[in-house]
Amino acid sequence: MSRLLDVSDDVRAEIGDEEADRLLAGENAPGGYDCTSCRTPGDSAQERTSTVLFVGDETAVLAFAHAACLPSQVVQVAEDQLQGAVRSMTGSPDAPAGGGPQVAAPTQAVLGVTSGLLLIAGELHPALVVEPTGPISRPGAEPGGGDDFLPLLIEQGFMPVSELNEAPRVLPGWSVLLAMGQLHAVLQPGTGGTSSQVAWWQAHQALQVTDGWRAAANKTHTVLVLAAPVGSIGRQPREDLLRDALDKAAANGRLVAAAMPLAGT
Template sequence: MLAVSDEVRSEIGDDEADRLLGGAHAPDSYECTSCRTPGDSLQEPTSTVLFVGEETAVLAFAHARCIPSQVVPVSEEQLVGAVRSISQAQADGPAPAAPVTAPAIPGQAAPSPAPSATQPTAPGQAAILGITCGLVLHGGTGHASIVVEPTGPVGRPGNTSGTDEFLDLLQDAGFQPVTDLDKTPDQLSGWSVLVAMGKLHAILQPAAAGGSTGWWQAHQPLQVTDAWRFAANQLTEVTMYAVPAGMVGRQPREDLLRQALERAVALGQVVGASLPLAGT
């Protein structure tokens, strides 16, 4: 019932992977690293998730229905803190999961000191991807939504002119222009939104070698409201909208967020897609 992906196997080695699959080092019971509820590797499909820092690695387990077996790069500080927590909690029951983040893709998104990602543009400049979460009504139904807005122009890799190509890049990836906020965008295959332990961790995109990899990651997991999380779980998807720099801004209320999005839609400056929910 245990799944060990090829990327996890390549990190831990064939011998250790075979021992895990043989049941030697896999716990019968565990706390899912995604949804934080108990799991049983003898009774239900289980994924191995390897959190890798600069010098430390921690193997965790998750329900296969929550997330697939994968390698998740995290900062060494996060991983050391997780190991400390695991050591403290081992006497009381299943070990808590390490924080979930996702790797960055050079030229598309990279870690930054804020809960955002950076995209180099002109020399000496970097655009930070701001993330705003809120419920957006689609025909009377509240959809968990994410609005992605950079702080400056985002260019293609190698572009040093400062020309903003953010929406073009996303349309190349399959996002579609939004013309009506009341209509739910089509689902984009291969992309997903990772929510773990009740917080937003990453937006994932298809990896060239198969599976998923990080497009955006939170430097620190972002807290979302119960209503947002409930809507995401109920519909098993999240709507992602993207706008150019300065188009929407950080709106303090959902009604103001919608008004700003509607203005951007009227100007033809919004692309979007529905992304499946990974985790809970």
């Protein structure tokens, strides 16, 4: 029985025409499935369904989602990060505990990510605040050559923020991936002119977000991503303290921001 599957060109290129055709014919596609985004049941025989391929160095995981939740796409991640995401998505008991989300950076610093709600111009915006644990150098730079974190992000299209009085503009090609109701990645455009995305930041273990954060994200379909160099924000236990730290970083010229579409729910 044929399925109402969306298989993007990028997914087809990864799995091959033969496998893609088998999926579309219903030979290898599930009838019922749990959407990898919203975690509610779906039926590829009755409703439009997206194929989402998570690709690591040696492992590829094909997931299914309501087309209304996620488009068909390829998400490229590091092998160890993919394994951690698979464990968290499947609920395996050997999933890594604690530690928080982080990804290796060129200087072996890691990116800490905090979620929170920001009030800007009278509207609540879901936000992610990114701060490395150490200075970030350009690839190939000499050790101790300074912190290039903000310049590197500005080159990617992030905008310097002097005060948080308006939402930043949308950064083309970037998005924030929610799967199974949890935060999994911040995605950036892939290389080589393809439409696939790669993980700029990938959670080792899926990051829980509050119901209020998810509701705001589903309302605006956009997430604000704010970034500051090491030592600018710190770990703040409350959103009001986080806002104060962000305002101070902005006033000191140590904050950049971008808005990104929400992928998933």
